[in-house]
Amino acid sequence: MKSIKFLALLLVILSGIVACKKDSPDTYESDFNRAEMLVEYRDVFILPAFSNAELKSDRLLQSANNFTANPSSEQLILLQNAWFDAALSWQSACMYNFGPASEAGLTKSLQEEVATFPISISKLNNILSSGSWNLSDFNRDARGFYAIEFLIFDTLNSAETVLNRFQNPTTSNFLIALCTDLKNRISTTKSAWNTYSKEFVSNAGTDAGSSVSIMYNEFVKSYEALKNFKFGLPLGLRPGQTSVDPNLLEARFSHKSFQLAHEHFIALVKIYRGINENKSFKGYLKTVTGGEALVTSTEQQIAILLGQFDALDQNLDMQSRIQSSPQALIDIHTELQKNTKNFKSEMSSLLGIAITYASGDGD
Amino acid sequence: MAFSAIRFVYLGWIDDHYIHPEFHFTYFGFSWVKPISAAGLYLLHLLMMLAAFGVALGRLYRISAIVLFLTFTYTELLDLTYYLNHYYFVSLICLWLIFIPETDSKNTLPAWCKWLIMFQLGVVYTFAGLAKINSDWLIEALPLRIWLPAHDDLPLIGKLLTFPETAYVFSWFGMIYDCTIVFFLLSNRTRPFAYITVIIFHILTGLLFQIGVFPLVMIGATLIFFSENWHQRFQHYITQIPLLGGLFVVLPSGETEPSQFRTSFILRIVLTAYVIFQVVFPWRYLLYPGNLFWTEEGYRFSWRVMLVEKAGDATFYVKDSQTGREGIVYNREFLNAHQEKQMAYQPDMILQFAHFLGKHYSQNGVSKPEVRAEVYVTMNARPAQLLIDPKVDLMKVQDNWSPKSWILPEKE
Numbered sequence: 001m002k003s004i005k006f007l008a009l010l011l012v013i014l015s016g017i018v019a020c021k022k023d024s025p026d027t028y029e030s031d032f033n034r035a036e037m038l039v040e041y042r043d044v045f046i047l048p049a050f051s052n053a054e055l056k057s058d059r060l061l062q063s064a065n066n067f068t069a070n071p072s073s074e075q076l077i078l079l080q081n082a083w084f085d086a087a088l089s090w091q092s093a094c095m096y097n098f099g100p101a102s103e104a105g106l107t108k109s110l111q112e113e114v115a116t117f118p119i120s121i122s123k124l125n126n127i128l129s130s131g132s133w134n135l136s137d138f139n140r141d142a143r144g145f146y147a148i149e150f151l152i153f154d155t156l157n158s159a160e161t162v163l164n165r166f167q168n169p170t171t172s173n174f175l176i177a178l179c180t181d182l183k184n185r186i187s188t189t190k191s192a193w194n195t196y197s198k199e200f201v202s203n204a205g206t207d208a209g210s211s212v213s214i215m216y217n218e219f220v221k222s223y224e225a226l227k228n229f230k231f232g233l234p235l236g237l238r239p240g241q242t243s244v245d246p247n248l249l250e251a252r253f254s255h256k257s258f259q260l261a262h263e264h265f266i267a268l269v270k271i272y273r274g275i276n277e278n279k280s281f282k283g284y285l286k287t288v289t290g291g292e293a294l295v296t297s298t299e300q301q302i303a304i305l306l307g308q309f310d311a312l313d314q315n316l317d318m319q320s321r322i323q324s325s326p327q328a329l330i331d332i333h334t335e336l337q338k339n340t341k342n343f344k345s346e347m348s349s350l351l352g353i354a355i356t357y358a359s360g361d362g363d
Numbered sequence: 364m365a366f367s368a369i370r371f372v373y374l375g376w377i378d379d380h381y382i383h384p385e386f387h388f389t390y391f392g393f394s395w396v397k398p399i400s401a402a403g404l405y406l407l408h409l410l411m412m413l414a415a416f417g418v419a420l421g422r423l424y425r426i427s428a429i430v431l432f433l434t435f436t437y438t439e440l441l442d443l444t445y446y447l448n449h450y451y452f453v454s455l456i457c458l459w460l461i462f463i464p465e466t467d468s469k470n471t472l473p474a475w476c477k478w479l480i481m482f483q484l485g486v487v488y489t490f491a492g493l494a495k496i497n498s499d500w501l502i503e504a505l506p507l508r509i510w511l512p513a514h515d516d517l518p519l520i521g522k523l524l525t526f527p528e529t530a531y532v533f534s535w536f537g538m539i540y541d542c543t544i545v546f547f548l549l550s551n552r553t554r555p556f557a558y559i560t561v562i563i564f565h566i567l568t569g570l571l572f573q574i575g576v577f578p579l580v581m582i583g584a585t586l587i588f589f590s591e592n593w594h595q596r597f598q599h600y601i602t603q604i605p606l607l608g609g610l611f612v613v614l615p616s617g618e619t620e621p622s623q624f625r626t627s628f629i630l631r632i633v634l635t636a637y638v639i640f641q642v643v644f645p646w647r648y649l650l651y652p653g654n655l656f657w658t659e660e661g662y663r664f665s666w667r668v669m670l671v672e673k674a675g676d677a678t679f680y681v682k683d684s685q686t687g688r689e690g691i692v693y694n695r696e697f698l699n700a701h702q703e704k705q706m707a708y709q710p711d712m713i714l715q716f717a718h719f720l721g722k723h724y725s726q727n728g729v730s731k732p733e734v735r736a737e738v739y740v741t742m743n744a745r746p747a748q749l750l751i752d753p754k755v756d757l758m759k760v761q762d763n764w765s766p767k768s769w770i771l772p773e774k775e
Contacts, residue, residue, distance in 0.1 A: 205514070205516045228693055232691060232693075236690075239690030289509055290744030297746065341747055345676040345740075348674060350744050354573060355704050
């Protein structure tokens with residue numbers, strides 16, 4: 001009986017190898033090194049992104065100090081530019097919303113703490129009239145990038161209106177408090193990466209809780225946030241919405257919505273492609289069964305999208321555009337939607353990346 | 364039998380699944396099963412745990428068994444998302460535990476009890492094995508060729524998993540193991556080797572895949588194939604180790620009494636009906652057109668485990684039939700990640716979610732909503748294709764046993 005089992009096993013191995021030989025043209029030996037990919041993402045993408053965001057948020061704070069010390073229209077322009085640089089830098093860091101950036105206790109994730117939009121105008125006006133604020137409460141729609149934006153921009157772009165606001169010292173103090181809070185939150189996360197860094201690289205599996213899985217899931221979440229919140233909602237594309245809603249746009253006071261969304265998309269594409277392709281998600285895909293076909297269709301879709309973004313005026317004011325002729329923007333949303341399956345279901349399926357902790361498909 | 368305390372493992376996270384999501388997928392015919400309050404669910408799990416101990420230790424045996432079956436099955440029925448074949452298995456076994464007589468002073472038990480559980484295990488393994496006899500599994504070594512390389516960071520065998528050859532060996536071995544293991548377990552001569560194979564197989568699959576307690580359940584349950592003598596010795600040794608004694612409580616399995624088997628005519632009819640159901644029900648897929656793995660009509664409750672790698676992306680469109688305005692749903696507004704993932708490639712769940720959306724939006728300002736879904740599914744690493752007809756208004760479709768004509772055929 002024992003020998004029969006051995007024979008059976010031998011037969012299995014033999015038939016396996018034979019079957020596989022017949023089939024070899026489309027099989028790859030996947031010897032992709034995920035740990036190296038993680039090192040690359042950490043060193044070339046994540047750490048520089050947080051460093052840059054920290055630098056830009058620090059400059060924003062300095063500009064705010066300069067401006068409040070000497071509220072002139074020249075200083076205001078410098079401050080507004082510093083804000084835009086900081087908000088732009090955040091578009092390349094917002095998708096690393098895990099590890100040190102994930103929620104802990106009463107603090108939500110960094111992305112929610114610093115980049116919630118739309119902000120609540122009534123809450124901010126209450127703060128300004130009462131003169132008291134608490135930047136660690138749950139009112140995340142009353143702090144961060146877009147609360148600062150609300151203070152220092154005027155939708156009609158009148159410097160005078162903004163300067164008038166800062167006649168009131170409360171506004172100045174609140175601005176400094178907001179900028180300090182923003183900078184501190186980003187700095188804290190960035191320094192926490194010093195300790196998290198090793199863990200991130202060593203946890204190189206694909207199971208739920210592995211770095212690849214965590215980073216990938218946040219990547220997809222960020223992509224969907226771009227599609228849903230920067231395009232879908234303001235364009236009125238959700239069921240039950242009866243019209244476009246420009247008030248839901250990101251950066252609606254500075255009219256920089258399009259530039260930020262564009263930057264966000266480019267940052268996501270860069271992550272997918274990598275600087276060194278062979279240490280990126282795209283390179284990883286190329287080493288697995290069915291990966292080439294997915295890479296091809298993803299690249300086609302990315303090309304369409306980049307073309308759409310480029311075809312529009314780079315200084316496009318989304319707020320007025322979605323009210324006058326939104327079709328080009330709706331088209332971007334449609335193409336983003338078409339690419340979702342490439343980034344979301346197909347990529348995780350081919351790479352075998354776990355989405356949740358619960359046991360899935362079978363038992 | 365040793366699955367009692369193992370249930371502990373479930374308890375940690377199961378509650379999170381039932382309390383938070385706004386919407387729950389239900390089993391066909393069981394949509395009346397609704398989650399109770401959070402506190403109630405925790406209480407229920409405590410009860411389940413106590414009942415499990417009760418069954419294991421033989422205290423208040425009958426009541427414990429009934430409570431165990433009801434609480435466990437109720438929890439499983441709450442949300443189809445979490446359907447797993449081994450939960451179904453546990454439910455069935457719990458059901459039979461109710462009817463297995465309490466052991467008397469002589470520690471005897473009617474023979475049918477042991478044979479029934481052995482039969483059930485045979486059904487699980489054999490159907491799992493038969494399902495593996497398909498061209499993707501055997502000729503392409505799919506999905507193992509996708510799943511194995513993702514675990515190349517395992518110590519010792521990690522590197523081996525990256526070779527396609529390994530996937531072939533695993534595929535063929537898995538198929539032969541599932542088809543034949545029960546027969547090797549039945550024979551006295553091969554049983555020890557077979558059991559060692561059981562342990563190796565389940566530990567290996569347990570390491571490789573996120574399959575929860577399944578390996579432990581099977582390693583524990585297959586002990587039933589051993590003789591009564593062996594069990595008594597095993598029980599003797601195991602109770603000497605206090606900690607293990609608590610974990611592994613063996614079903615009392617003294618002398619079997621054939622006479623008791625003859626006594627109950629009703630029992631015989633019930634058992635025969637049950638056996639026929641178990642043998643026939645998994646074949647119902649033959650009545651449906653198309654590839655079972657693609658349509659999933661008749662897929663569940665048939666012991667098809669770890670057979671295919673599928674993932675989908677489902678976009679739902681809700682149209683106001685009065686204004687003609689159509690909006691795109693954010694699934695995650697209503698579902699958790701696990702629910703969304705499972706729903707996105709299973710037609711009956713897609714339909715349930717569509718009906719939920721129709722109802723939700725009709726209460727939120729959309730008049731007579733039409734709901735359609737664009738669902739792209741990738742199966743075994745092939746490029747994604749449409750699973751269902753994206754033009755069909757799902758509000759006009761009802762779920763039933765007949766073939767779902769709105770499922771699109773799989774293109775080669």
